Amino acid sequence: MNVAIFGAGYVGLVTGAVLADMGHQVTLIEVSEEKIALIRQGISPIYETGLDSLLVRVLGTRHLQVTDHPEDIVSSSEVVFIAVGTPPLPSGEADLRYVRQAALAIGAKMTGQIRQVIVNKATVPIGSANLVEIWIQDGFREVHGSAPAEEWYTVASNPEFLREGTAIYDTLYPDRIVIGADQQWALDQLRDLYAPIVEQSFEPPLEAERPPTLQRIPLVTTDRITSEMIKYAANAFLATKISFANELANISQRVGADVMQVMHGIGLDQRIGPRFLNAGIGWGGSCLGKDLSALTVTAEEYGYHPRLLHATADVNRDQRQTVVKHLQEELKTVKGRRVALWGLSFKPGTDDLRDSPAITIIEELLRLGVRVQAYDPVAMDHLQHQRPDLDIVYAITAESALEGADALILATEWPQFADVPVTVIAEKLSRAIVIDGRNFWDPAAIAAAGLIYRGVGR
Ligand SMILES: NC(=O)c1ccc[n+]([C@@H]2O[C@H](COP(=O)([O-])OP(=O)(O)OC[C@H]3O[C@@H](n4cnc5c(N)ncnc54)[C@H](O)[C@@H]3O)[C@@H](O)[C@H]2O)c1
Known part of the structure; x- marks a missing residue:
């Protein structure tokens, strides 16, 4: 054809x-x-x-x-x-x-x-x-x-x-x-x-x-209208699932539960399913946020106030700030500190930076006077090109981003980050703080290397 x-x-x-x-x-x-x-x-x-x-x-x-x-x-x-x-x-x-x-x-x-x-x-x-x-x-x-x-x-x-x-x-x-x-x-x-x-x-x-x-x-x-609606419904549901996991992470953190186990425990229920229940710094990318807001606008145009969709977006917006809050709690004063940030793309496996949580975090860190040393396996050129206004240091390797940093923030869970031994992370950081925005590491392994671990909801 x-x-x-x-x-x-x-x-x-x-x-x-x-x-x-x-x-x-x-x-x-x-x-x-x-x-x-x-x-x-x-x-x-x-x-x-x-x-x-x-x-x-x-x-x-x-x-x-x-x-x-x-x-x-x-x-x-x-x-x-x-x-x-x-x-x-x-x-x-x-x-x-x-x-x-x-x-x-x-x-x-x-x-x-x-x-x-x-x-x-x-x-x-x-x-x-x-x-x-x-x-x-x-x-x-x-x-x-x-x-x-x-x-x-x-x-x-x-x-x-x-x-x-x-x-x-x-x-x-x-x-x-x-x-x-x-x-x-x-x-x-x-x-x-x-x-x-x-x-x-x-x-x-x-x-x-x-x-x-x-x-x-x-x-x-x-029909055409239903087909158009199916797409928005799918993305709104996926976004809601992640925001739900993050809402539960925030409650788990307060009561002393581990959200990873909570989500595993509910995900085995076939009515729920295990996917898209990862607590962390929330969703990003070119689709979920854009489609959720477009559906919200459509609902409002037709006189319906979609409370659940608004809440899904609100939870996600706030969730990006959790790692910055962790940093402030651990370091107290953050102005003038160096922070290593691993991962820039909105998720692993792509160089797409659209609506990436990492960028929101960088903007917030820069606003607070933090010196950011960033590394991403594929997305650094794009960020340099797209956002020349972001005054950050681009590291050549994940390890070199750690040099002299007071803390490491993981924003995107590229699998290759697991290849860096936690002992190397401990050695290179000037302070022993790891803030895991994707619940990527085993907290016990990080603690065993003498590092302070802060995940999301655990
Ligand atoms: N990226 C995804 O994962 C994904 C998944 C599902 C649906 N979508 C949807 O698919 C659509 C495309 O998304 P994308 O990520 O591929 O976008 P994109 O920005 O990567 O690609 C769009 C391309 O269209 C080109 N273009 C713009 N105007 C044009 C014109 N008049 N004639 C010819 N080319 C033109 C642009 O130069 C660009 O290369 C969007 O509506 C998006 O929401 C994207």
């Missing part, structure tokens, strides 16, 4: 590469010349396990192409995905300007030579499929002075659930695929596109082995 994808970011690039590897003919349409140049050389502009080798392969077979010129690619593609960013506006609403630009471009290039499904893969507010339809018509009208014929196209919703860091795996072996469309032919077209994934009939690539027992992926087909 011919597929065009607007936006070669985390979602567009991975989706495009995976579909191309299954034999679809995919063209990525991207506005960033820098990204296009990298992708053409088989270099992924984002840090994502396995993506470089996958790119090299699909570029080699010419099943994947990338361009900044939509031109005839759009009109000859049976499926056109919109996978551009939908960042939050200061009001909490999703900024739809890139979606609008893509939809206008699609309309401008539409010819009716084939019947097309235009698919919102970006996370967009409820009702956005209707907006995209209008923008496509506007784009067409600008060129032709009239609306495109109704039977030429339809707009569908196909929300994305991949996790950064395991994006290829998640695209090949998703928990489910959700498609929302108001026309049967569009549902059928997307069903055909995803058939290799739904039926698991493709040869698993080296980059992501198939789980041994997986045979079929559930396909949820529904």
Whole structure:
């Protein structure tokens, strides 16, 4: 099938590469010349396990192409995905300007030579499929002075659930695929596109082995509004689960319980499940916060005050400050102190810094006059580039970040941090304080090395 994808970011690039590897003919349409140049050389502009080798392969077979010129690619593609960013506006609403630009471009290039499904893969507010339809018509009208014929196209919703860091795996072996469309032919077209994934009939690539027992992926087909809502509901629920664990951490800390064991104890209950119950400094990233606030805005627009969603966001905002409070309690005066901070990306396995708790913590530490010595395995260049205003020292290694520091704060649980022996941490720190924002270490092992350990809720 011919597929065009607007936006070669985390979602567009991975989706495009995976579909191309299954034999679809995919063209990525991207506005960033820098990204296009990298992708053409088989270099992924984002840090994502396995993506470089996958790119090299699909570029080699010419099943994947990338361009900044939509031109005839759009009109000859049976499926056109919109996978551009939908960042939050200061009001909490999703900024739809890139979606609008893509939809206008699609309309401008539409010819009716084939019947097309235009698919919102970006996370967009409820009702956005209707907006995209209008923008496509506007784009067409600008060129032709009239609306495109109704039977030429339809707009569908196909929300994305991949996790950064395991994006290829998640695209090949998703928990489910959700498609929302108001026309049967569009549902059928997307069903055909995803058939290799739904039926698991493709040869698993080296980059992501198939789980041994997986045979079929559930396909949820529904209307567009419900599909859009499913995406927001999923992220709101995940965010709430983490905020719940953090709420319980704060209570556990006060009464002397260990939240890790509490969550293990409840997670074994099949109605609850063990995942997304990690207490720590809270969630971040490009999705949970943005989608929670967009859903909150939508609820308010319709006259409903979503108390649970507000509380979920409030708990998360405050949770980022827990490590700073621990630092103040241990060091008393923090002004003029040196603090090592490990981990900058919002989670391990990615270089994505969007809404990263580490950055909020750095901002707070700098405000308090702390000297920050930071280290991250992959995200330091990005932070230097994106936030030149942050006056921090970037260390070359995790160990060198510790030199002469009064305390270590762990903000992102990169697995390689476990390779640094706690004895080395004890030796390099000038004071023996470890503040574990992700409950990463075994407190007993840290204490055995003579270090003071402060976790979250334990
Ligand atoms: N990143 C994730 O883990 C994830 C997961 C699920 C859903 N989503 C959603 O998917 C969407 C995309 O997210 P992302 O993380 O891939 O964003 P991103 O910022 O990594 O990528 C978006 C890309 O779109 C490009 N772009 C912007 N306007 C364009 C235009 N008019 N034409 C062509 N390209 C254009 C940008 O240059 C950028 O490369 C968002 O709505 C996001 O909420 C993201």
